[in-house]
Amino acid sequence: MSLKDVIRKFAYGPKTDSSSYVAYLRSLGMVIGENTTIYVPTKCQIDTTRPWMIEIGRNVSITEGVTILTHGYDWSVFKGKYGDVLGSAGHVRIGDNVFIGMNLTILKGVEIGDNVVIGAGSVVTKSIPPDSVAVGDPCCGIADIDSYLEKRRAAQMDEAADLYDCWCRNSPEARRGGCLQERYLRSFSGCSSREERMSSRTRPSKRRRGCTGRSTKARTFSSARNLPLPVTRSFCRNSRSIADIKASCMGIWMLTTQ
Known part of the structure; x- marks a missing residue:
């Protein structure tokens, strides 16, 4: 202690x-x-x-x-x-x-x-x-848990895009050319534990460690270990399914198990 x-x-x-x-x-x-x-x-x-x-x-x-x-x-x-x-x-x-x-x-x-x-x-x-x-x-009831779940699922893409936009505009780390850390996107990944991340993996990743940096076409979402996962801002806004963002955010978790 x-x-x-x-x-x-x-x-x-x-x-x-x-x-x-x-x-x-x-x-x-x-x-x-x-x-x-x-x-x-x-x-x-x-x-x-x-x-x-x-x-x-x-x-x-x-x-x-x-x-x-x-x-x-x-x-x-x-x-x-x-x-x-x-x-x-x-x-x-x-x-x-x-x-x-x-x-x-x-x-x-x-x-x-x-x-x-x-x-x-x-x-x-x-x-x-x-x-x-x-x-x-x-205090009184306003919804059942199932309808609230659907409401929260529907809001995930907008909230992920909002989080990323705010990070790009306001974060000192973004201004220094850094990477958005994995912990900010943890809840969007749909995985709550290392075991879930491991079970979600379909094949081993061969990505090289290290942050890929920023570019005009894509920003980089990355874990605290600087593991690269390019995700464009337009992707967050234009994805047709929450599964798209969840799969991409889940990719971060998969990389952290390497």
Whole structure:
């Protein structure tokens, strides 16, 4: 462990990183499935007053600024006016394969189904059914997961072209004649792991290592290892199928396995 890691561990304790925070919450009695990530633990608030009332499934992504509550303190107003002290508690259950957007609040008594996307800034006051997309304050469903998938697929070519155009116009690396790194196109490749990249290969590549540089006909998409893959800007704009861009971006991943 480096000195920087030691200092960070001392400063943030169990919120040093996702794995430490998840382990800490589990030790308190919270149920958290495998492959669940809390991306910025220092900026998330997960209620530990009743940790055994929170269940989080597998493959859940909890992004920055998320708050999850199992109780409320609104009864303090009743106490001040009438002298009443009321209990307040409710379980929170989050299913498998869920994305929770930034700066989102989940209130007590909420259940979120499997395969759900919840947009940033939402306030979840009621349960969300499985296989859905929800957003808003209060949070409500706006689409099913299948239609949202088709919407995202349809947007891929325009977004890949936009990414490339912005990189060409604004990136200091582009102005120096550099190469667009593979990591920027990773999600467009359709491959999420080295195993998928390997299984997608149809034949070994004989391309020479090294960046091919820029030309008037084509720019170069390249990995951090400077592996060449020429792709023209017009190709991104004029491709008739998302499979075209996906195949080209996938080529980067194939080259990184050489």
